[in-house]
Amino acid sequence: MTEITDKIKDHLEAQLPFAVYCKPGASTVTGLFGSKNSIKTTTDLSGKGFVFAPFSGDEAVFLPAAECEVLTQHVDLPLAEIPSAPEFTVDVSTKEAFEELVEKCVTAIKSNTFTKLVASRTETVETDTDVDTIFRRLLPAYPNAFRYCFYSEMTGLWMGATPEQLLQANKGKIHTVALAGTQVYNAEKEAVWQEKEQEEQQIVTDYITQALQESCTNITATSPYTFRAGNIVHIKTDITAQLKNDIALSDVIKKLHPTPAVCGMPKEEAAVFLKENEGYNREFYSGFLGELNTDFSSGQQDKSDLFVNLRCMKIKDSTAQLFIGCGITKDSDPEKEFLETVNKSITMRRVL
Template sequence: MPVHALSEDLKSLIDKLIQLKQVPPTEPIVQLSLNTVAMPLISWLASQTQFPRIYWHGRDRIEEVAAIGACKDFRFETGINDQQLAMAYQEQRALSTNQNIRYYGGVAFDRTIESWPEFGNSRFILPRIEFRRSGSKFSLLVNLNFAENDHHSEIDKAIAAIEAVMPAKPLSPPKKIVPLGRSDKPDFERWKTLVEQVVEPKFNQDTPKVVLSRLTQLEVNEPIDPWMVMACWQGRNPNSFQFGFQFSPERTFISCSPERLFRRRQQELFTEALAGTTVRGLSQEEDIALANALLEDNKNSVENQLVRSHIVNMLTPLSNYVGADELATIFKLNHIQHLHRAIRAELKPGVNDFQLLQALHPTPAVGGLPRHSALNFIRQREGYTRGWYAGACGYFNKYESEFSVAIRSALFEPGRINLFAGAGIIAGSEPEAEWQELENKLATIMSILFEM
C-alpha cells in the first residue's frame, strides 16, 4: 500500500521512525506509540496480509488487541522446560524498561509431547504492529528489536510493515456450512470405556479426577474465515475471553473461553476454580432452577472443590496470602452455566510468571488430580494430540500478565475444522451424561457454523 494512501496516524509513525534513524536507540527493545481513531479490530486483522496475526480480548471487555508481524519470536518444541523458558523470557524482558511492551502467545496443554505444527509447545511473539483498545481509547504501536538487528535495517523493516498495512474491510458475510463428514476422537464406544476406567474404584481411589476430552473433526470443501467465526462467537458469549493465533495462512486457532488461568498485577494475583456444568434454561424460571440444581449437585460441587483446593495448595508456597471463596456462585454463558469460585493471592517478591504457569497449568479443570497420574492417563489413552487446546494463552509484560485456559476452542486447517470439548470424570460420572456435556459445550460454535 503506497504511503500517500495510509492513514494520517500511520504516516505519523513512519515520520517518527525516520527521525529515530538520526538518534541511536536508548534501549535494545523500543516501542513507539500514538493515540489513534477507533477501529473494528477483528475486521482490520482479517484484512491484513502479514503474519503472525494475533487477537486478544479480555473477559472484562475493557481491553482488545489486534497485532501483526513479529520483531521477536520465541518458539520452543518438545524438550524445553519451564526454567529454560523463564530464563529466555527474563533475558528478553531485561532489554527494555517500558512496561507497555507485551509478548503474546501460549503454551500447549502437555509440554512433554509434540504439539501442532507452527504452534510449538510454547510460542510467544513480540508483534511488529499493534492496535490496542482500552475502554474507548485506541492506540497504535510499533515495536523494534535493536538487540538482534542493525539500527537502520530494523527501522526500514518497521516502515515496510507499516506501508504494507491494509485498510479494514467488512468481514465476509456468514454462510451456512454443510460438512462433508464428521469424526470424533475418541468415538462414543471408546469414550465409554475410558470413563469406566476412570470411575473404577481402585483407579479412582488414587486418581479421583481425570478430565477427558474429545476432538470433533468436520470436513469441509470451502474455505471458512476463522475471524468471521471469531466475531460471531464473540457476539454470542461477550463475557468470555476471546483470542486467536494465526502463524500462517494454513492454521488458525481461536477460542472463546470463560476461564481465567491467572491475572497478575505486580504482586497481586487473581485466579479461579471454574468446574461443574449444566445447561441454560429455556425460560428465566427454568434457568434459575437449573442453576440451583447445579449448586446443590454433589458430583459437580465435589469437582469444583477439588479444583479450588488444588489451586490454593499450589499457590501457597509462592504467596504471602491466598484467599478463596468458600461458596460457589454461578457463571452463565450462552448455552451453559458453570460453578465458579474466585481466588486471590499476594505473591512473594521475585515470583515470576513462569513459576505461576508451572504451578497452575494445567489446572484440575482441564487435566485432573493428582496432576501427574491424570496427565499420564490422558497422554496414553485419549487418542489424539490436544496441542494448544486446554493450554494457556495470553500475554506477559513487566507490570502485568494475563492468561486464559484455552477451552471452547477451534483449530482451522485447509478442508477441516477441529473442535474440542472436555468433561471432568469423577466417581459417579456416567458416560452418556458426560458425552452429552461435550455436545452442550460445542453447542455455541456448532450453531455458528451450521445456522449461519
C-alpha cells in the same frame, strides 16, 4: 473493526503470525501483528507480548510486543448475526469411544489411582465461513469469555471463546479461578448443583489454594457461585493472593498449569494416563494463552492476563477441529458426560 479484520486477512494470506483478542466483558479488540521472524518460543515467560502455550511441555509460543504492530479498537457489538445452535447428528462410533474412555477413567478413580480425571475428545466440522466472520460472531456470542484468534506457522490457526482464567497478575497481586461442573443454561430456573459437581469443583479449588502456598501470601477464596458462559453454566470460585517478593510469575504459572480442571489429580500421573488413553494429541487445547507482562489496551506494565484454552478449535482450509472435554469423578455417568461434551461443542458450532 475493518482495520483489524483486514490485517487478519493479509497476515493469513502471507502466513505471518498474529494474535487478535477481546477480554471478558470488554468492547476493545487488541491485535498484535508480527513479521516472518517475530514468532519465538520461551520457557521463562518474562517477556512482554502474547503467549500461546500447549497442554504439555515446557516451551510456549511467544509473540513479542517489540516486534509487532499493536492495534486496539473499540467495537460496538454485535458485529455479525449470531446463528442459532445448529442441528447435527452424533456419530455413534465417536459416542461409544468417548463413553469407553469415561469408563476407564471411572475405573481408575475407583481404584484410588486418581481423585479426578478430565477426559476430552476431538471432532471435525466442515465450514466455508471465512475467519474474520467467525471472529465477528464470537465477540457478541460469548461476551463473558476471552475470545481470540491466533496464527503462526508453528501452531496453525486457532480460535476460541474460553470462560476460564488461568491467572491475572497486577504488580504482584494474583487472581485466579476454580471452574468446574457444567449444565445447560436455563433462563427459567436457577442451576442446582449435585454432589458430584460440587465435589469436582472443590478438588480444583483445593489444588489451586495449596499450589499457591509456597509462592504467595494472603490467599483468599470466595464461596462457589454459578457462572454463565454462553449456552452453559459452571460453578466458579474466585481466588486472590499476593506474590512473594522473590518469586517470579513463571514459577506460579508452572505450579498452576495444567490445573485439575483440565487434567486431573494427581496431575503428573493424570497427564500420562490421558496421553495414553485419549487417543489424540491435545496440542494447544487446555494449554494457556493471553497477555504477558503488559496490558496492551491501557499500556499498563507488569500486568498479565492469561486464560485456559477451552471451547477452542483449530482451523485448516475448510475444516474446523473442535476440542471438548469434561471432568470425571467416581460418580460420572459415561452417557451424561458425552452429552456434556456435545453441549460444549455447540459453543463453536454456532459461529461456524
